[in-house]
Amino acid sequence: MIKVIKPGIYTTIQDLGRFGFSHIGVPVSGAMDTNAFKLANAILQNEENAAVIEITFGNCEFEFSKSTYICITGADFSATLNGITVSLNSKIYTEKGSTLTFGKRIFGARTYLAISGGIEIATVLKSKSFYKGITKQTHIKKGDTLPIKSNVKRKTISNAKVKFDYSLYDKTDIECFQGPEFSLLSIKQQQELLTKIFTISSNNSRMGYILNEPLINNIPSMLSSGVLPGTVQLTPSGKLIILMRDCQVTGGYPRVLQLTDEVINIIAQKVTGEEVRFKIKMPLC
Structure with missing residues (x-):
């Protein structure tokens, strides 16, 4: 589980979206920046459509009840793990009991927090993406617990980091x-x-x-x-x-x-x- 300590300004769960339902008035939704979304899942070797946390303008905090791997892509909101700065676009080992915090904005508007195996919430109309009137929640709230599939028992060493053209x-x-x-x-x-x-x-x-x-x-x-x-x-x-x-x-x-x-x-x-x-x-x- 991931416990939401601080939910931030507007934080949601997103995958690639809800396709094939426009005839009944249902929007596509999905990650606003699909490049960053796909990169996060690729680095963790998740399924391409694995649900992630989309964070708008930072100012949020999460606590992990399982050891796992995470990846942060997109905007830079000065992320720290247990008070230590972590890099974007890299596979990061997160021990049970760790706290991940997003603070001051450096650039961008939305960051993506992917967890090994993805976020395990209900699928509605073939998608886990939050949307008012379709899913129970429109955004993450303080005290929420987000189920995750991953339960890593042993840390593997990896210094790999993917370069991304932020000039875009x-x-x-x-x-x-x-x-x-x-x-x-x-x-x-x-x-x-x-x-x-x-x-x-x-x-x-x-x-x-x-x-x-x-x-x-x-x-x-x-x-x-x-x-x-x-x-x-x-x-x-x-x-x-x-x-x-x-x-x-x-x-x-x-x-x-x-x-x-x-x-x-x-x-x-x-x-x-x-x-x-x-x-x-x-x-x-």
Whole structure:
């Protein structure tokens, strides 16, 4: 078991998500940064979809009642094990009774704590990912105990550490595709959309990131249409919304751009005030 001593700002259990249920209005959910998620499981030789703990902005603490191995990837929140600093992207032996603490943010927005064998909670609609109305919990709370499969009896020595290109988290120019309603924008609006630098607003979450700078919107109202993570919507007020992993499955705002999964990973590690600029890769077919 892992006991939650401090739950942090917003800490959840996530796997790769809940696919095949959009027809009944169920979002995909899953890890916001799938690159970091997959890396953590790969380092521990877990199954690719093993559930992990997704920690937003740190400030949490866990106690281990079993000896196991862990791996921390993604954002750097100054993690310490029994008061000793631990490295990102490495396999770390954790003795029974150990305390893992996440503190000051160095970079990024979300870190991933994987445990050997994964987190053993109930699967709902083929996924362990938390989501309101689907799972019993929306986030981890103080005093929760999280069951784990691993019970390592003997420590093995490993100094291996995987290199990761963290410059991606600072990337401003992000590649995207034209959305279904991109052609309804005037040439001037298209040029502005693709040259302007936008900043992440304080209104950002697992559902979506609203950008601060407006874009004139004179597109007529439209019927609700399908959306998915990475869809960039243009609201009547001219604000852009980048839909993220917990987004709804339909929306009535023009879909002017579509981001790739790789770009969603980058956006997921950005915080309020950081910048993005859209670059069209090629039109969608």
